[in-house]
Amino acid sequence: MYNAYSKLLITVALGGTMAFSSCGNSDEKKAREYVDLATKLMNDKEYDAALANLDSLDRQYPSEIEVRREGMSLRPQIIELSSLKQIEQCDSAIAGLIIESNRLKESLKFVPDAFEGYYTTKALAGKVPAEKSGLYARMTPDGVYMVIASSTQKSMSTGVTLIAKGGESVSTPDIANDGERNDRSRGVEIITFMPDECDTLGQFAEAHGGIALKIRYNGAKPYEMPLPEEQAYALGEIYRASKVFRQLRLAQLQKSRLEKQLEIARNQRARTFRESAE
Known part of the structure; x- marks a missing residue:
């Protein structure tokens, strides 16, 4: 058993x-x-x-x-x-x-200022927003798109609307009068729009070729006026350039990241080889 x-x-x-x-x-x-x-x-x-x-x-x-x-x-x-x-x-x-x-730089001009300077079209280089109403497109050396709106009509504006011949339109968000980004201290209304506030203006102008556009100043006393052709063209052209400049900058950053990744991978391979040999 x-x-x-x-x-x-x-x-x-x-x-x-x-x-x-x-x-x-x-x-x-x-x-x-x-x-x-x-x-x-x-x-x-x-x-x-x-x-x-x-x-x-x-x-x-x-x-x-x-x-x-x-x-x-x-x-x-x-x-x-x-x-x-x-x-x-x-x-x-x-x-x-x-x-x-x-290629795009051939139609642009770099304007030095007290900060880092900016690019605009040759037609607008040297033009001062405080001297003439309208929209002034600018691009920083890194490709950041900005728009300055100016009005000599004292409309108490806080934003603008861009209107095409067929009635299509786009508007910026309202920027409250703070004496800085919305400044009325010199008898002229100057509003500075950041990239995420004015990208739609650039897209709109680029899509319409900067032809026959109007600007409406939105505020306590709104009014409309034809946008000068050189300003309308600059809105689209500078926006187009900013896209290329940003893409170039991102591609260069991506390459730098990949080169570091490559270096790490090669170091790991070398270390693995030494460990296996031992």
Whole structure:
């Protein structure tokens, strides 16, 4: 009886061990499939999918340490190749944007002032908003679009509306008279609109080619007037230039970020190689 009972215990124990071993081997095999697929995706230049596959490996099989280590060794190689590909794309975009920005600069003029200076069209360079009513488009060296509205009619204005020949219109938000951004201290009403307050004016003028636009001053004493053609043209042209300048700036920042990412990935690969050699 003792022998029979002992044999039963041994059989159960061996069965459990074999089942556990079988389960473990199965998990390792499935985990390794993630590494194999990530390698294939990397070779196919599907870098985002390859990295996502390694992320899935870490989530699905956290206990498969050895297989995950293989994935950790593979990850910086994928990031390196992905970074190189994206840097190449950035270089191409930057080259095109530089050509376009240089072309646009031919119709612009840089005006130095007490701050960082600004770009405007050659027709408006030297024109002072306080001397003539209308809208004055400007762009900072970094591509930030701004518009200054001026009125000599004392309309107590807080904002403006741009109106096209067909009746379409866009309006700025109201800027309260604070003596700074909405200043009436010199007998002329001057309102300075920030980018998110005047982008719609630039888009509107660009879409309508700066042709036959009117401006309405919104305030206690609203009134309308034809927008001078040179001002209407500048609204759209400066807005177009600001988009290109901003895109160029963002592309340059993106390239800088990718170059740092590439350096980190290469350092990780070198460190992984040294550790495996030891």
